[in-house]
Amino acid sequence: MSERILVTDGLVIDPARRLEAVRDILIVGGKIKEVSAGLSRKKAVLGTTTIDAKGLWVVPGLVDAHVHLREPGREGDETIATGTMAAARGGITTVLAMANTDPVTDSPSQLAFLRAKAASDALVDVLFAAAVSVGQQGEKLTEFAKLRAAGAAALSDDGRPVMNAGLLRRALEYAKDMGLLIIDHCEDLTLSAGACMHDGSEALRKGLKGAPWAAETVQVARDIALCELTGARVHLAHLSAAASVAAVREAKKRGVPVTAEACPHHFALCDDMIPGYDGDWKMNPPLRRKSDREALLEGLADGTIDAISTDHAPHGCGPKSAGMDLAPFGVIGLETSFAVVLTELFHKKVLSRRQIVERMSTAPAALLGLKDRGTLAPGSRADLTLVDPGAVWTPQAPYLSSSRNTPFSGRRLKGRVVKTLFAGRVVHAL
Amino acid sequence: MTKKWGLKDLLGLERLSPAQIEATLDQAASFKKSAPKGLLAGRAVAFLFTEASTRTRSSFEMAAKRLGAEVLSFSAAGSSLAKGETLLDTMLNLQAVGVTHFVVRHERSGALEALAPAVKASVINAGDGWHEHPTQALLDLMTLRERWGSFKGRRLVILGDIRHSRVARSNLFALKKLGAKVTFCGPTALVPDAFKELGATVEHDLEKALKDADAVNVLRLQLERMEQGFVSSLSDYALAYQLTTERADLMKPEALILHPGPVNRGVEISSEAADGPRSLILDQVANGVFARMAVLALCDAGRTHV
Numbered sequence: 001m002s003e004r005i006l007v008t009d010g011l012v013i014d015p016a017r018r019l020e021a022v023r024d025i026l027i028v029g030g031k032i033k034e035v036s037a038g039l040s041r042k043k044a045v046l047g048t049t050t051i052d053a054k055g056l057w058v059v060p061g062l063v064d065a066h067v068h069l070r071e072p073g074r075e076g077d078e079t080i081a082t083g084t085m086a087a088a089r090g091g092i093t094t095v096l097a098m099a100n101t102d103p104v105t106d107s108p109s110q111l112a113f114l115r116a117k118a119a120s121d122a123l124v125d126v127l128f129a130a131a132v133s134v135g136q137q138g139e140k141l142t143e144f145a146k147l148r149a150a151g152a153a154a155l156s157d158d159g160r161p162v163m164n165a166g167l168l169r170r171a172l173e174y175a176k177d178m179g180l181l182i183i184d185h186c187e188d189l190t191l192s193a194g195a196c197m198h199d200g201s202e203a204l205r206k207g208l209k210g211a212p213w214a215a216e217t218v219q220v221a222r223d224i225a226l227c228e229l230t231g232a233r234v235h236l237a238h239l240s241a242a243a244s245v246a247a248v249r250e251a252k253k254r255g256v257p258v259t260a261e262a263c264p265h266h267f268a269l270c271d272d273m274i275p276g277y278d279g280d281w282k283m284n285p286p287l288r289r290k291s292d293r294e295a296l297l298e299g300l301a302d303g304t305i306d307a308i309s310t311d312h313a314p315h316g317c318g319p320k321s322a323g324m325d326l327a328p329f330g331v332i333g334l335e336t337s338f339a340v341v342l343t344e345l346f347h348k349k350v351l352s353r354r355q356i357v358e359r360m361s362t363a364p365a366a367l368l369g370l371k372d373r374g375t376l377a378p379g380s381r382a383d384l385t386l387v388d389p390g391a392v393w394t395p396q397a398p399y400l401s402s403s404r405n406t407p408f409s410g411r412r413l414k415g416r417v418v419k420t421l422f423a424g425r426v427v428h429a430l
Numbered sequence: 431m432t433k434k435w436g437l438k439d440l441l442g443l444e445r446l447s448p449a450q451i452e453a454t455l456d457q458a459a460s461f462k463k464s465a466p467k468g469l470l471a472g473r474a475v476a477f478l479f480t481e482a483s484t485r486t487r488s489s490f491e492m493a494a495k496r497l498g499a500e501v502l503s504f505s506a507a508g509s510s511l512a513k514g515e516t517l518l519d520t521m522l523n524l525q526a527v528g529v530t531h532f533v534v535r536h537e538r539s540g541a542l543e544a545l546a547p548a549v550k551a552s553v554i555n556a557g558d559g560w561h562e563h564p565t566q567a568l569l570d571l572m573t574l575r576e577r578w579g580s581f582k583g584r585r586l587v588i589l590g591d592i593r594h595s596r597v598a599r600s601n602l603f604a605l606k607k608l609g610a611k612v613t614f615c616g617p618t619a620l621v622p623d624a625f626k627e628l629g630a631t632v633e634h635d636l637e638k639a640l641k642d643a644d645a646v647n648v649l650r651l652q653l654e655r656m657e658q659g660f661v662s663s664l665s666d667y668a669l670a671y672q673l674t675t676e677r678a679d680l681m682k683p684e685a686l687i688l689h690p691g692p693v694n695r696g697v698e699i700s701s702e703a704a705d706g707p708r709s710l711i712l713d714q715v716a717n718g719v720f721a722r723m724a725v726l727a728l729c730d731a732g733r734t735h736v
Contacts, residue, residue, distance in 0.1 A: 201627035205444075207539035207561030207599060277540035325538055325559075 010053025061093025061383025073102025242295030279327025314403030342415025590649030
């Protein structure tokens with residue numbers, strides 16, 4: 001196949017090559033062939049499809065290292081098919097699906113099933129994390145060598161923290177031996193038991209049980225120490241607390257191989273914005289104080305936080321309407337993350353264009369060791385996201401995701417994904 | 431009276447205006463002087479309680495009967511609720527039968543927020559989780575106002591398990607609106623410092639808290655707080671935080687003692703303090719009926735005049 005696509009006149013932003021200029025991009029056979037100015041006249045031979053990107057940003061397809069696709073086990077809330085449709089709409093061309101499915105993804109046969117399902121159903125690329133411990137029970141390590149051979153892209157017990165420090169130490173050592181990345185959800189369950197929101201004056205006002213910021217930070221500090229002890233890389237999921245950001249910043253200064261991510265809801269919203277007892281505002285870790293939110297913005301700006309991920313966590317309307325205390329944790333985010341980032345980080349001058357693309361594509365691709373994406377360099381897979389940074393819109397259910405649990409419904413956003421190409425194929429067009 | 435009120439429901443005091451709270455207290459005081467028989471004739475009040483209660487419930491029943499309303503008793507056990515019907519479905523069915531007022535107690539904070547707008551009848555919060563217990567605070571305020579006239583410049587200490595207390599929250603919200611100062615006192619586990627952000631003064635030293643206060647409202651310490659690790663033992667708690675007559679004397683000479691009941695004598699309060707001359711505990715209970723009559727009547731007017 002040598003289908004030719006020419007994307008013309010877009011503002012091409014490719015941090016990996018320090019490129020930020022109006023360029024044309026020629027795609028041949030699903031790969032990027034050439035990026036330069038004035039290609040349109042020379043290369044628009046018969047049979048070339050032209051996509052006019054004038055006034056738009058053209059960025060490498062976004063990589064989201066933290067999503068929950070609910071398949072198998074809860075296909076009513078999301079599937080690989082619907083989750084990847086949502087991703088495509090949000091400009092995301094690679095997702096890492098977490099292992100807290102039912103059954104838990106902790107064996108080679110599970111991975112084989114999921115990869116086959118993705119090969120037939122997925123609209124964009126789906127990578128799979130396998131569990132660190134059998135059944136995510138935090139007691140016995142899974143078989144890392146077999147999981148690597150079966151195609152695990154990372155290891156994580158996400159959704160459940162690895163509470164046993166001794167087990168995590170062995171996991172980090174072995175993961176390092178196998179060249180696998182461990183992603184840890186930092187939460188000390190003895191500090192967060194029974195909580196449904198941040199432990200602060202808003203929880204006191206509502207009469208609800210809160211989890212203090214320290215529930216996250218004590219585990220962040222522990223993980224940093226184990227990271228330093230073992231020399232293994234550890235990636236910290238969804239940072240929410242100012243003290244966690246400070247701990248990661250300090251560790252990085254010392255050269256500890258720790259990386260971290262933050263989610264749009266945590267840096268766009270805080271606990272005093274939660275309307276009443278609305279379960280669509282409940283996630284884990286919870287929305288915290290304004291000062292935490294500001295610390296996340298600083299961490300994103302100075303590179304302490306490497307990546308932006310969604311922690312896309314679909315849940316049905318029934319459970320989510322049960323109120324703040326009883327609703328399950330989690331919000332969806334694939335369809336709104338880029339728009340929220342543009343609204344909160346670009347238009348409010350927290351990050352530059354280049355930094356945004358770094359945090360949402362280049363860095364997460366590098367974290368997962370993906371060399372053929374996260375950049376628009378010739379030879380890369382032709383994953384492209386075209387965005388209109390000035391388009392104003394308001395997300396509203398229904399979504400392409402099977403679920404609708406997001407606090408961003410009804411909020412005015414500035415910046416919208418106009419077109420998404422995956423391996424040279426248009427998978428979303430507004 | 432309806433002009434200042436204008437609400438179908440009473441879910442909490444946080445969102446009421448000072449004028450709405452004053453209107454309720456005025457109405458309660460007026461009912462205490464003379465209650466018009468038959469004001470709520472033809473109305474039906476249903477009780478939906480998912481938690482046990484004797485005094486709140488009997489107080490509401492008496493209030494409804496004094497105003498001439500019919501009373502439908504109902505408890506979660508043995509009802510359709512126990513068979514899996516949702517609370518909203520139960521309410522819609524009872525409304526179809528002719529219920530005009532629901533008095534609801536629920537073990538979950540905020541459980542009434544979604545229910546009230548979904549029914550035409552009035553919904554009155556008789557306590558939701560740790561969130562609010564507006565009629566208890568109204569009767570506390572009514573009792574204090576009878577002695578004080580005004581709340582301006584007064585300082586009230588609320589002592590005990592504030593974290594888990596809907597009474598403390600409703601009192602704080604209302605007292606602040608009426609110009610009083612509120613000090614929350616107890617161990618940090620039960621009185622987190624973040625309460626300061628809601629407008630309370632937080633003091634963990636009981637003697638300091640009581641010095642020159644105008645009144646203290648003592649909360650019941652639930653025995654389960656010991657198992658949950660919030661206090662190490664009841665006797666240890668009592669040593670540091672029990673209201674004794676000696677400690678009560680640190681307040682102003684004419685200062686008052688309240689307790690929403692039921693009292694754990696010898697734990698949060700000594701018998702001498704509970705039964706002494708400062709104590710208004712039984713006045714509170716008596717006033718509870720009038721405060722609840724006021725709320726039933728105002729919500730009724732608020733519903734029918736909308």
